[in-house]
Amino acid sequence: MIDSTVAEPLGPDDPQEIGSFTIIGLLGTGGMGEVYLGTSDRGYAAVKRVRKRLVSSERFEREVGILYRVPFGVAPRMLASDSTAERPWFATEYVPGLTVDEAVxxxxxxxxxxxxxxxxETAARLLAVHTAGIAHRDIKPGNVMLVRDGVQLIDFGIARAADQARLTKSGGSYGTQGFSAPEQQAGAENVHTPADVYSLGALLLYAASGRTPGVVPDVEPLRAVDNDLASLVEPCLAGDCDARPTADRIVAAARAHLPVPLPPWPADVMSRIASRHAFALTPVSKLETVPPPDLRADPNPEAVPVPPAPRRRRRKQLLLLTTAAVIAVGAFAAFVLSPSPPRQNSTVQSVSSAPATVEPTAGPTQSSSASPSASPTTTKPTPPTLLPIR
Structure with missing residues (x-):
C-alpha cells in the first residue's frame, strides 16, 4: 500500500495503466487533467493525463517539446509521451520533493x-530556463518544488519558447490569479521572462505569509520578516515589466545573504522530503513492502473481550468448593444427628421402625404459625417414653 504522504489512493474512475506505466496512486489534479504516480521497469514516474477538450493538441505538443529542451536539473526529466491516445499523456521522472504550497x-x-x-534557488532555475530562451509563465506555489538540493520547476503547460508562436488569444488573460504578472492579466502579446520575475516576487510574499497576494501586492508582511529581503523582492513586483530585475541579478543578491554551504530547508519540510526520497529508493519489485498510511489510531478502541475459559475454570472451582462444603456439612449433620453406639449400661434404644420425633425442650417456645403479636405459650416438660429393649 502506498504511503498517503506520497500519493493518494486511486478511485474507481482512475486508470490502472497509462501507456507502459502501471498506475499506483494519484499525485494531484488540476483543471487540465490529473497527475498519477506510475511504475515501470525504469522506476517511478509522474504521469500527466490531460483532458483533450481543454488542452489542444498543439498546446500539448508544445509542453512536451519544451520539457525536452529544459536544462538538466531544472525540471523533472522527460520519459515518454503519447499525443495520439484518447486522453494524451506524458511521463516524467518522479521527483521526491514538496511544493511550496505543501510546505506552507x-x-x-x-x-x-x-x-x-x-x-x-528559484531565481537560479529561472535563469537557466531564460538562458535557454524559455519563459515558464506560471510560477506559483504549486509549481515550485522543494527538493533536498534546492528546487525544481514543474508544469510547463503555458510555457513559451522565444521561437514559438503565440497560442493564447489577444486580450485573454492566463496564468494564476495573484501570481501572474499584470501584462498576463491584460492578455499582452509578448509576455516573456519578466513575467516570471513578477511571479517569483509573488511567490515570496505567499511563502512569508501563507496568503495569496492581491492585485496590488503588499510587501509589508515580508518586510516584517526581513527588511533586506523585502527590499530585494519589491522591484520584482513592479507594474512595468522593464523595471523588474533580471534573474541573474536576483541570484547574486540573494546568495550574498546565504551561508556556504547552503542551508537545508526547515526540519519538518526536510523530514517530509526524506520520507518521499526513501520511497523513491524502494525498488518497484518490493513495492508491497512499503508501509501503509499512518492512520490515526481509534480514540475509542474496542475493549478486548476476556477469554471465557478462565471464567469457566473459576465457576468450576466455585462449584467444587460448594459441593465439598455441602458434603462436609452433611457429614457433620449426619454425625451429630445419628444415634450414638450402644453403651453396655444403656437401658433405652429407639425403635427402628418408628419415625424419629424431636421433642421440645423445657422452656418457652414461639409457634412458627403465630403472628408477631401472639403471646408465647409455655409447655410443661414431658418425660420421654421409655421402651423396653428387644
Whole structure:
C-alpha cells in the first residue's frame, strides 16, 4: 500500500495503466487533467493525463517539446509521451520533493533563512530556463518544488519558447490569479521572462505569509520578516515589466545573504522530503513492502473481550468448593444427628421402625404459625417414653 504522504489512493474512475506505466496512486489534479504516480521497469514516474477538450493538441505538443529542451536539473526529466491516445499523456521522472504550497500548509509561513534560500534557488532555475530562451509563465506555489538540493520547476503547460508562436488569444488573460504578472492579466502579446520575475516576487510574499497576494501586492508582511529581503523582492513586483530585475541579478543578491554551504530547508519540510526520497529508493519489485498510511489510531478502541475459559475454570472451582462444603456439612449433620453406639449400661434404644420425633425442650417456645403479636405459650416438660429393649 502506498504511503498517503506520497500519493493518494486511486478511485474507481482512475486508470490502472497509462501507456507502459502501471498506475499506483494519484499525485494531484488540476483543471487540465490529473497527475498519477506510475511504475515501470525504469522506476517511478509522474504521469500527466490531460483532458483533450481543454488542452489542444498543439498546446500539448508544445509542453512536451519544451520539457525536452529544459536544462538538466531544472525540471523533472522527460520519459515518454503519447499525443495520439484518447486522453494524451506524458511521463516524467518522479521527483521526491514538496511544493511550496505543501510546505506552507505543512508548517505555516517559512522563516527568513528559508525565504532567502527559496528566492536564490528559484531565481537560479529561472535563469537557466531564460538562458535557454524559455519563459515558464506560471510560477506559483504549486509549481515550485522543494527538493533536498534546492528546487525544481514543474508544469510547463503555458510555457513559451522565444521561437514559438503565440497560442493564447489577444486580450485573454492566463496564468494564476495573484501570481501572474499584470501584462498576463491584460492578455499582452509578448509576455516573456519578466513575467516570471513578477511571479517569483509573488511567490515570496505567499511563502512569508501563507496568503495569496492581491492585485496590488503588499510587501509589508515580508518586510516584517526581513527588511533586506523585502527590499530585494519589491522591484520584482513592479507594474512595468522593464523595471523588474533580471534573474541573474536576483541570484547574486540573494546568495550574498546565504551561508556556504547552503542551508537545508526547515526540519519538518526536510523530514517530509526524506520520507518521499526513501520511497523513491524502494525498488518497484518490493513495492508491497512499503508501509501503509499512518492512520490515526481509534480514540475509542474496542475493549478486548476476556477469554471465557478462565471464567469457566473459576465457576468450576466455585462449584467444587460448594459441593465439598455441602458434603462436609452433611457429614457433620449426619454425625451429630445419628444415634450414638450402644453403651453396655444403656437401658433405652429407639425403635427402628418408628419415625424419629424431636421433642421440645423445657422452656418457652414461639409457634412458627403465630403472628408477631401472639403471646408465647409455655409447655410443661414431658418425660420421654421409655421402651423396653428387644
Amino acid at each position: 500548509r505543512l508548517r505555516g509561513p517559512l522563516p527568513a533563512e528559508a525565504l532567502w534560500l527559496l528566492l536564490a
